[in-house]
Amino acid sequence: MGHTTDADQEYHFLQERICQKIQGNPASPTLMKILRLLFSPEDARLASRLPHNLTPVEALTDNLGIPLAELNDRLTEMAQRGVVFDLEYNGRRYVTLPPVVIGFFELVFMRTRPDLPMQELAHLFEQYFTENNGALAHSVWQGQTQLARAYVREETIPENTTEVLDWERATHIISSATAISVSICQCLHTAQHHGKGCDKPTEVCLSFNYAAESLHRNGHGRAITTKEAMDILARCKEANLVQLGDNVQRKVSFICNCCGCCCHMLRGMRIYTSGKGVVTSNWIMEVNPATCKGCGECARVCPLDAIRIAGRPGEHNGKGLAIRDEHTCLGCGVCSTVCKTGSATMRSRPQRVLVPETIFDQRVAMAIERGQLADLLFDDPEKLSHRALGRVLHFLEKSPPFKAAMACSSIKSSFLHTLVRAAEKQSGDLADVFK
Ligand code: SF4
Ligand code: SF4
Ligand code: SF4
Incomplete structure (x- = not known):
């Protein structure tokens, strides 16, 4: 032994x-x-x-x-x-x-x-x-609240729409950031180590604000200007990469430009969780059957294989037809930018997607959903009081009355509000960095 x-x-x-x-x-x-x-x-x-x-x-x-x-x-x-x-x-x-x-x-x-x-x-x-x-994908993506969301391509949104907010626009996040850093794509980097990397651009991971400052200071990223970041975004769109980023409204800390082949998030969603893992944008792709020629370009670039070309020659006026799976579509808009007939368009989802306002809202929601409030609130392993209170809260979280209360949305919402304020208070001055 x-x-x-x-x-x-x-x-x-x-x-x-x-x-x-x-x-x-x-x-x-x-x-x-x-x-x-x-x-x-x-x-x-x-x-x-x-x-x-x-x-x-x-x-x-x-x-x-x-x-x-x-x-x-x-x-x-x-x-x-x-x-x-x-x-x-x-x-x-x-x-x-x-x-x-x-x-x-x-x-x-x-x-x-x-x-x-x-x-x-x-x-x-x-x-x-x-x-x-x-197991990792199932564990990281359990619950409703996720770490990342898809960003719709702004150029695919119908003109004069008032429904798109600043936090939904990658360009707004770039132009309002106090600091920006770029790093190489970690998923592509690991794929290259096993001889599988694709030919997409490599310096594509954008970090913002406090995260950018930290990465730059520690040598993990290169500080860049707003214009350089906009150029990177444009090149990534040109290469049909999909924009996935921080699932918060304020102080977004990162936007990744991902390829469907190397990205661990997209691959994990395709293989293990049937599309669950990244929150969709507020948009979804719609095919116009009258003009779709069934060329398959949209299906080729879709990072989640959410489109299939149905039919044989002789059907749909002699053409195939693109069919989009509504449960898998991320609302990224990549397909819409490659469709030459304008048949793949983005429309607003009937129900808006819930995106946490700040990182505090995100973390508290995740902790409640995962039964880990104790780990969030009493997190100092060196303090006896934290260890004791953590054990009590762990016990309460598992109890049927607590779970029943959390199933009631109004109780959950006011409880969540109180906890978010507590988490902000616990962070002291630092809370301002994330708001
Ligand atoms: S999430 Fe996307 S951009 Fe970020 S490292 Fe992975 S593939 Fe690259
Ligand atoms: S790219 Fe456009 S025309 Fe071609 S299959 Fe897709 S929707 Fe139809
Ligand atoms: S069908 Fe695919 S490419 Fe098009 S918006 Fe949905 S996820 Fe993106």
């Missing part, structure tokens, strides 16, 4: 901590191998003791028993490696342990680098994303 070393313990604690995150990253032997490649045992010990919420570094020194200067140095090295996320605001530095996705997978593969065994990591992440019949 094997024996467990102190180092093994540190990695087990770290995995346990990561699996408590509301993003829903499951434990697995593959994840353990990834953690061993990314963290030294000492860093695993430090990382497993970081709170889930962004916390000022100086507030951690006592509990961690590490002097401030030394702690800052270690966290800087870890942030540059991509295993800790930090941001600076009002002269203070805040840190947190990121989840696997959206988190250190992205941070590690946002650039080419000699300091990590990238080939081995690419294989292990691929295994983690696909093993156990897509």
Whole structure:
């Protein structure tokens, strides 16, 4: 029988901590191998003791028993490696342990680098994303509230429409950002390591505001101007890439330009969850059967295979016809931009999609849906009070009366409102960064 070393313990604690995150990253032997490649045992010990919420570094020194200067140095090295996320605001530095996705997978593969065994990591992440019949996809995308949403191509929206809001427009998010950074596509980067990458543009992942500043400071991205970002967006549209980004209305932190072949999100949705995982835009594609020639261009570019060409020659006036699956269509508009006959048009969905206003609304909604409020609100593993209150709330969350109350939308909504305000208060000054 094997024996467990102190180092093994540190990695087990770290995995346990990561699996408590509301993003829903499951434990697995593959994840353990990834953690061993990314963290030294000492860093695993430090990382497993970081709170889930962004916390000022100086507030951690006592509990961690590490002097401030030394702690800052270690966290800087870890942030540059991509295993800790930090941001600076009002002269203070805040840190947190990121989840696997959206988190250190992205941070590690946002650039080419000699300091990590990238080939081995690419294989292990691929295994983690696909093993156990897509356990990761099912876990990350459980519940209604998701981390990402599709952005409709503005040029496909009928003119004079008043229904499209600023937060639905990628161009508005770019032009209103206080900082912008670009990084290489992590999904394409990993695909290249197993000899499968496509020929789409690579420098396509745009980050904004606080996220852009952090990525740039830690060497994970390149600071760019508004014009450069607009040019990247235009080139990505030209290459038929689909815009997926942060599922919030305010302070959007990222917009990815994704290809259907390499993107882990799109692939996961196609293979494991029948299209569930990214929230649709408020638009859906409609085919005009009278003018559709059945050429199949729209089906070729659809990232989710939501279009099939039906019929044989002799039907539909001698043409095939594009049929769009309403349950799979993301409302991205890529098909509409390639249809030469103007037969694939975007129309507003009858019911508007619910998009959380801020990251606080998003995280609280996810925590309630996943029974993880305790992990969100009492998240400091070093505080006895947090551990005790967390256990009580965990118990309450699983109880039938709590679940019954959450099933009532008015109770849920006022409870949610109270919790969002509590989460904002817990963040102190930092709340302004996300609003
Ligand atoms: S989500 Fe899309 S753009 Fe972002 S890394 Fe993956 S494929 Fe690239
Ligand atoms: S691209 Fe246009 S014409 Fe061709 S199949 Fe699609 S909808 Fe029909
Ligand atoms: S049919 Fe496909 S390409 Fe067209 S809007 Fe829907 S998801 Fe996008």
